Amino acid sequence: MKKLKSGLRTSMDLGVTIPSLIFILGVCLFSAFLPEATEAALTTIKEFVFINLNWVYVWAITIFVLFLGFLTLSKYGNIKLGPNDSQPEHSFFSWVAMLFAAGMGIGLMYFSVAEPMTHYTSDAFSESDYQIRAKNAQLYTFFHYGIHAWAIYGLVGLALAYFAFRYKLPLSLRSCLYPLLKDKMTGKWGTMIDVFALCSTFFGITTTLGFGVVQINSGLEKLGILPETSFFYQALLVSLMVSLSIISAISGVDKGIKLLSNINIIAAIILMVFVLSFGPTNYLIGAFTDGIGNYVNNFFALTFDTHIYDEQTLPWFYNWTILYWAWWISWAPFVGLFIAKISRGRTIREFIAAVLLLPTFFIFIWMTVFGNSAIWTDVHIADGALGALVSDPDSMMFEFLNYLPLSELSSALAIIIVIIFFVTSADSGILVMNTISTKNAKYSPKWQTIFWGVLLALLALMLLNAGGLQSLQIMTLITALPFSIIMVLFTVSLMKALVIDQNYYDSKFSVSTIPWSGEFWKDRLKKMVNFNSQSAIKEYLDTHVEPAFGELKAEFEANGIVATIRQYDNPPKVEITIAHDAVDDFVYGVKCHRKLVAEYFMQESNLPDVENAKTYYPKTYFGDGRDGYDVKYFTKNELISDVLKHYDRFLEIVSKEDNELFLSNGEED
CATH class of the missing domain: 1.20.1740 (Amino acid/polyamine transporter I)
Structure with a gap:
């Protein structure tokens, strides 16, 4: 007044x-x-x-x-x-x-x-x-x-x-x-x-x-x-x-x-x-x-x-x-x-x-x-x-x-x-x-x-x-x-x-939190309040993702399934692929993904410290083009479990006759 x-x-x-x-x-x-x-x-x-x-x-x-x-x-x-x-x-x-x-x-x-x-x-x-x-x-x-x-x-x-x-x-x-x-x-x-x-x-x-x-x-x-x-x-x-x-x-x-x-x-x-x-x-x-x-x-x-x-x-x-x-x-x-x-x-x-x-x-x-x-x-x-x-x-x-x-x-x-x-x-x-x-x-x-x-x-x-x-x-x-x-x-x-507004209220828990137990809570909290650099995500790919994919590859081959692991530098990513002749290949990959942080978030004193508007996180991607998600909280065994869930989904889909036209890789005999 x-x-x-x-x-x-x-x-x-x-x-x-x-x-x-x-x-x-x-x-x-x-x-x-x-x-x-x-x-x-x-x-x-x-x-x-x-x-x-x-x-x-x-x-x-x-x-x-x-x-x-x-x-x-x-x-x-x-x-x-x-x-x-x-x-x-x-x-x-x-x-x-x-x-x-x-x-x-x-x-x-x-x-x-x-x-x-x-x-x-x-x-x-x-x-x-x-x-x-x-x-x-x-x-x-x-x-x-x-x-x-x-x-x-x-x-x-x-x-x-x-x-x-x-x-x-x-x-x-x-x-x-x-x-x-x-x-x-x-x-x-x-x-x-x-x-x-x-x-x-x-x-x-x-x-x-x-x-x-x-x-x-x-x-x-x-x-x-x-x-x-x-x-x-x-x-x-x-x-x-x-x-x-x-x-x-x-x-x-x-x-x-x-x-x-x-x-x-x-x-x-x-x-x-x-x-x-x-x-x-x-x-x-x-x-x-x-x-x-x-x-x-x-x-x-x-x-x-x-x-x-x-x-x-x-x-x-x-x-x-x-x-x-x-x-x-x-x-x-x-x-x-x-x-x-x-x-x-x-x-x-x-x-x-x-x-x-x-x-x-x-x-x-x-x-x-x-x-x-x-x-x-x-x-x-x-x-x-x-x-x-x-x-x-x-x-x-x-x-x-x-x-x-x-x-x-x-x-x-x-x-x-x-x-x-x-x-x-x-x-x-x-x-x-x-x-x-x-x-x-x-x-x-x-x-x-x-x-x-x-x-x-x-x-x-x-x-x-x-x-x-x-x-x-x-x-x-x-x-x-x-x-x-x-x-x-x-x-x-x-x-x-x-x-x-709709996206805000429709937002559900991150996929990465689904397998959580209380066993690793301190480590997860530390990751939650730290916004990572590109080098930190590269380290996560090397120490968690690549070893997880390596164990999977060995176990797949022990069961008669040939799997291939590929690593890329720009952007940093690792993927495991199971090739097929009649249908599209199964691909599960993790790449370094960039996102921008809102300006007000950086200025808020009682939120995690963010020094740069750009932050990075490991994000999944799939061979069929579906949207991926953040896996920075996953342990090695949780990553292995996540790949197997997607492989189980893949087998369920390709086994259905109705999906033949959609799944065909289009190659001629």
Whole structure:
């Protein structure tokens, strides 16, 4: 805990916090005071990225989906996010509720009617049959909010949780690259990654909350609670809800955030059941069933589709699919870190299955109930009135609810859900920003939590008043491009670590220890704590291996078997061979093998002394190419016994008729 000049104690890392604040304030001030110029410049950059580099997003997200699918089905799925005996900290329901609230939040309410209706009325899908347009609208809504979106969050959350809880590294994005960066993760590269994560989190939450408060204001106006939608009322709403978010964040994950998430998921289910019951129920059940099948059938086609052969849909593709991929990627540092924070003790398979499938399944039901209901209502009841409102997404949800019974009650419930989503997004965001800025310090003063909440509210209101939210949103989308590359590196880093992890826990006792008794324990301990030179291994070959092979050769020949012993100098090795005509020769050899010792091992005071990074040991090799093993602890008689075990194996194999083709030496008669 450091002490600032003002006397305040802080756990913030100034190397991360100060550059982040400079960049955040700079972008926000430009967006607020020069909104049109800033938006124009950033829009030009965004259009270039989306049009010319959209394939980066497509391939990156494809890699994330395939990688997580592979881990789920592989042996690595059993690895825990923490020590092997760790247990989950939260109940399954609370865990899913929290990751769901952080992952989608306000967007789920904002776009549940607006997006399907927009796709339905879009010129990109101008089929005359409304049923085909409705089916396409549902399919692309599923695509944008389904497995691909959650794979982005899941990858970052998995990498963070794995390296933080399994490797005991800081809960920081820099830790996700530890196998690639090693000690450099504590240097400037690691700091740059944390600065990027902090800025990306701040921008993503600021813009989402700015747009969210507009929807809340619109809903309260529809209900007659507020007289108008204006900046004054939006400022009051932001002040109230950010205050609630700060209180929730200070209370911690186990209290405020968990409680609000649980309440919200229950409230959302109640609203959804209400719409399902009073809407076109049979149509919705059929539409959901058909939609799932349509999504599964088109999964890979959608994954790789760049619309390059259909120029009519290209603008739609850039403004919806690519924008969504960029938006989810820009939110990934925040959502991933929060998901990781609440996922200690889960297995990798459990984590991926829950993060990818459960929210996706719920969202599919949600989007079907609201989106398909709105389209059906627009066609059969509203006579196109809802479709005409696609340019006003803030009020579409409430206009749709007006066509159902108890519209005021359902609208009030919708507003409550949006407000709680607002608070849960903000409080988890505040918690994450404090975590990043402190490099996951265990203890932080409460004023830091308040600081991030107040800054969030002030800048959101400043941009909302000046019309600069759009610029900030575009900036967020642009930063997603470099982070998508970083996320691809996460997959490489995580895979490398998982292979090491699996090998570590799969490592069994050395073969050389199998015949041990207590008879030679002092000699074996002396060998164990000494790392040998090449000359020492050469001496072992001369004093143990060659005499053992000599005795074997004599005994083989006494039993009518001709054996040959060969010695080599570079590298030093000795082998005994029994030649055959019809099958490959039996070969058992021991050679001097080199290995490198880890740097940290050399520096550890309470480990055996190692003066050189290179050490040598006697390793077996065989005529059939199998991997050998260290035999430095073997006595002469144990070596003889080991050769005979392999010779017995050899005789067992060559005596089987089924192995004839495999064992033939290929020589012609």
